[in-house]
Amino acid sequence: MRASIIIPTDKIESVDANLEEFSKGYTSLSQEHRRDLLLVLAKGYDVNRNRVRELVQQYLNLEFPHDSEGNVPDDEQSGGGVRDEAFLASCYRMERNLRIALKPMYGDFFERLNAYPGGLKILAVLRADLLTVMENETMPSLRALESYLKEKLITWLSPAALHLHQITWDDPASLLEKIVVYEAVHPIRSLQDLRRRLSIGRRCFGYFHPAIPGEPLIFIEVALLKAVAKTIQEVLWDDPPFPENEATCALFYSISSTQAGLTGINLGKFLIKRVIELVRRDMPNIMVFATLSPIPGYMQWLLSKLASQLKFAEVETEDTTNSSGVGNSSTFKENLLLLEEEEKICESGKRLTDGKSGIEVLYKLLSSTNSEWSKSDHLISALKPPLIRLCARYLLKEKKRGKALDPVANFHLQNGAIVERINWMADPSEKGIRQSAGIMVNYVYRLEQIEENAQSYFSIGHIGASSDIHR
Amino acid sequence: MRASIIIPTDKIESVDANLEEFSKGYTSLSQEHRRDLLLVLAKGYDVNRNRVRELVQQYLNLEFPHDSEGNVPDDEQSGGGVRDEAFLASCYRMERNLRIALKPMYGDFFERLNAYPGGLKILAVLRADLLTVMENETMPSLRALESYLKEKLITWLSPAALHLHQITWDDPASLLEKIVVYEAVHPIRSLQDLRRRLSIGRRCFGYFHPAIPGEPLIFIEVALLKAVAKTIQEVLWDDPPFPENEATCALFYSISSTQAGLTGINLGKFLIKRVIELVRRDMPNIMVFATLSPIPGYMQWLLSKLASQLKFAEVETEDTTNSSGVGNSSTFKENLLLLEEEEKICESGKRLTDGKSGIEVLYKLLSSTNSEWSKSDHLISALKPPLIRLCARYLLKEKKRGKALDPVANFHLQNGAIVERINWMADPSEKGIRQSAGIMVNYVYRLEQIEENAQSYFSIGHIGASSDIHR
Incomplete structure (x- = not known):
């Protein structure tokens, strides 16, 4: 039913061929077969509950030293020295084992995919598909899969691992094309319009990740103005530009994410912060940082x-x-x-x-x-x-x-x-x-x-x- | 004792000022005070054992549906439908809570540091210091701290998040200086020697991370030769170069890590693989990929x-x-x-x-x-x-x-x-x-x-x- 896709979870990281095969196989599946595969992943590659129960039982059997209120003392030096050290060592070992056992099998798979060059993109596609499936089905195992994957993506997409790049008219057409496609707030109507947004008095910055080359994960458009704009026409219309050093205000007029699978992972927060820092450093005349924002609801x-x-x-x-x-x-x-x-x-x-x-x-x-x-x-x-x-x-x-x-x-x-x-x-x-x-x-x-x-x-x-x- | 450094663990990610303060404060501490701070981190910001015990107890109280062999059935569709769904939903919720409880408090701190621009470098320094302290002291809590941090670093330093860059004579002196300092196998004796290693018939590739700019985490030196070299002189001596298209062998003659805090995190494996791919693509005449390696032990x-x-x-x-x-x-x-x-x-x-x-x-x-x-x-x-x-x-x-x-x-x-x-x-x-x-x-x-x-x-x-x- 789901073609013959193998989900590689073995730990030997050298076997990239399987990952490549999975990536190719998955993207060629129909939506329905993707759903089937996601269900297999959610149910068949879940946490090993029997193992968790076993460890949990062992954990309770550890002899906790109690203080007068029945709490475990925090400080390993407070108690009997050597004995406490041995006790703590068992605690740490057990807790580590529990942590490992609580990781679902698909956790290993996700980690391997993430280490593989094209893997992050596939993980984002997996999550986008999951979110689509969950519009109609809300099985607990699917929800658990989605929330686990989201947590992992948040870790892997740490803003410090992202590259901030100013997108200009000199960038490859293949990149600029993406800007046109993904602009979600004020659609770009023409090449002229795009050019205006990248030329004098305007800025466009994107966050890029090495594993998803050639397209930003999120980008923001900025207008350098003399005052905070009251209407979007002031920003988008092709008024004759004035010298940038006369600008005193940086106006964020559009921010767009490109990956449906990264929904709910707030990269915009970090992007805005970084852009403010950058603009302040380069243009000390800019004193006001404001937005002109829609009110979608x-x-x-x-x-x-x-x-x-x-x-x-x-x-x-x-x-x-x-x-x-x-x-x-x-x-x-x-x-x-x-x-x-x-x-x-x-x-x-x-x-x-x-x-x-x-x-x-x-x-x-x-x-x-x-x-x-x-x-x-x-x-x-x-x-x-x-x-x-x-x-x-x-x-x-x-x-x-x-x-x-x-x-x-x-x-x-x-x-x-x-x-x-x-x-x-x-x-x-x-x-x-x-x-x-x-x-x-x-x-x-x-x-x-x-x-x-x-x-x-x-x-x-x-x-x-x-x-x-x-x- | 440990100056007045605050370890920020609150969840509001906007408070970067504290992280900056921590980074600056930490790097200005003496080795002894760093040791004290690491001990505070290991003991005072540990797992909340009482909370874990509480949850573990609750987990065991869940009514597991058993099959005839006493095992928990894997498939949520196998049992009674709605009841099983509700049971599974509690399992997932409990497991998620347990996962959260098993995360030490310093885990939150590490995550926040990692999201902060200069944080990864500080985390590497922390681990390097930890490894130094552990040469003399092997408290279980220190070992647990170190192993937790190592695991996190492995996740964050996913090879897909690293940027492969060919280092050439055109790179900034501040980068080339690092190559000279960190070359661990065959020390670079002169500017001439360095230039030879970056010019015709030679390659040098480094893995860079956006959060540690200006220096590679690891780099590899390659000689393009007509046959696998038998001595290091063939590689390092300044023989007149021959045209690169006559080369049939790529010889890896040096690989060096730069961050003591990343000891045991094998990035070299991925670097070699990426470099082989790159060289094969660019120079199809190269048929042999070999090393000339020391035997340090x-x-x-x-x-x-x-x-x-x-x-x-x-x-x-x-x-x-x-x-x-x-x-x-x-x-x-x-x-x-x-x-x-x-x-x-x-x-x-x-x-x-x-x-x-x-x-x-x-x-x-x-x-x-x-x-x-x-x-x-x-x-x-x-x-x-x-x-x-x-x-x-x-x-x-x-x-x-x-x-x-x-x-x-x-x-x-x-x-x-x-x-x-x-x-x-x-x-x-x-x-x-x-x-x-x-x-x-x-x-x-x-x-x-x-x-x-x-x-x-x-x-x-x-x-x-x-x-x-x-x-």
Whole structure:
């Protein structure tokens, strides 16, 4: 079924032929056969549970010296000297054996693949396939395989092992082609566009790994400006460049990963840090490090919020009609819109849609497929105040497990940035309107506060923001 | 005592300042204070044994489904479906927790250091210091620390993360300086000598890691020749070069590691393999890949062998005198020398030394500090046959834990080479005479047999050799 692919787990590292064969064999498999092979790997090359149980039993049989509280004393000099030394030696030996036993057999295989020249790329492909399979199947053994592989990849992709390279117009076309393909934030529309992003006043840096040559694992695009840009047009349009030494701001306007199999492995954090160091060293005039970032989750969040309010309103109406008296749904009801906003929306929305309330009109306007509202000045001016206000709330207050709900916000906040400014109609592209009503946000990296911010976000989920944002 | 160095183990990776401080602080410590700090690390940042015991206990409390033989069934589909899935999910969770608990606290610290730009170098320094401390102290906790760090370094120094670079005369002087300093086999005597090793008919390749810039971790020197060299002079002397396309043999004549802290981490194996691939691709005329290698342990082994034979002879004499009859020492007695060799040695040795037997004369000749014998043609011709014969025995038969006793032999054999030829007076330098009576050996890498050789050496300790060597 799964062709005749052998999974090499023997320890003799010289047998590279098997690894080469595996790599070739695997990449030529269909998605379905890859799934089968991943299942074989997850189940047939798992931890040897019987061995673990045996060692665990032995570990408990070790005679632990106890102190008065029943704890094991920490210091090997505290106890009886020689006897303790012998005891500790057994502990270390047993713990080492346990560590080895707890390594699944596929762990050896992964290590061998990683040591093999093309292996890291194959490991990333394996993980990408695993993530795809897991969209439909969530067997515990698959989850364990994926989480083990992810941990290993994090170790192997230590940022210190990565090479930072400034990508320029002089780089091979085969590399530049990858930039075009993988640019995930603001698609590159032409060779002209690409050239602009690599020439005067612009920078592009990528992290490369020796085992995945010719393409960056992640890259970031930077614009050198006189002030923090409010719209993406200022960055992408082909304004005549000014001398770089007049720039005082480095604006990160795009960051893209290239390997689906490295999802969840945060290399961007290190990349931004390295780039800031580099730019500071080369261009001491640059004082401000900021981003102009999308807010990918805003519209999705807002629409579901509006929808649930509509639902509550409906239930309430019914409750009043039926006089059943159960109407406690009102406790979940929020005033998403201010009174004056509601009025303006209802009035301006008339021409395009109808609705019983401002919420309903807003919901219909925002969820219409062609975003008609964004073509009417009247509607734009009616929607602007509530959309900006709610966006600030979304960025600063909405959380999931103590972290910002928006993934891009979470990324920059954990790196130590703060939310600086919300920009109306900063990205009027179709994608921009759909994602975030055209709003973009500036995050700012204040060098002297980066660590402090990151710590307070990490420990108590505090989201730093400028006083403007708080209003 | 240990200045005020903080060992940062917190998980917030943004706090690089502490790591920088640690790195600077550590390198400025005296050897004694480094020792103290390593002890603190080994003992105070150890595995949390109480936590491990707790988890181990919990693991045993899991209700394992047993098959008729008392083993845990391997396949999660074999049993009752949903129940087994839930059981397996707990297993995976517990095993993951155990894996985490078995990681010593210094494990987190090492990981953080490794992710930090200059960290890998510091980790290598830490290990070098540890190895030094352990020459005098062998506390179990220190041994555990060292073995843990070694394992981690092996993972992080995956050959796929290393960059192969051909070192040439065009490289920065700061790099070439390192080559001169670290060349461990045949010291570089002059700028002229260095230039010769990097110019026509010669190659030098190094493995570099991004986190240790400007110096190779290991480098190898190669001579392109018309035949496998029998003496090191053929390689090092400044003969007029011939066109490289006339070369049919690539001779590895020196391989040197630069980081004492990476002792025991075999990068040379991968380096040789990569260099062979590279040379084959670039120079298809090269058919033979061989080494001209020192035999660093030969004299040491032979002298101790001779000394113990002398001891036995002494005891035997006493036994005979005392007639105590315990004299079973003769069972350990060997005939190291053939009769004719013994005669010749005794006769030729007269002028320089005296002794009751050939063994004693040989021992005195070889152990004399200025190696007078190597200046007398007479003695050289008397010593040549036994020294070559015993050298073959040393290389092919003498083992430690199933592996060749000589470290260089072990290195090439495990890479898949075979012992090809023993060369008399191949290195008449003072060091060469002292180490191996001036003998050098050619190992040959036959491409089509490399894997097979490595496997049979690895599994049964078989040492491959040419028919000439076997005589």
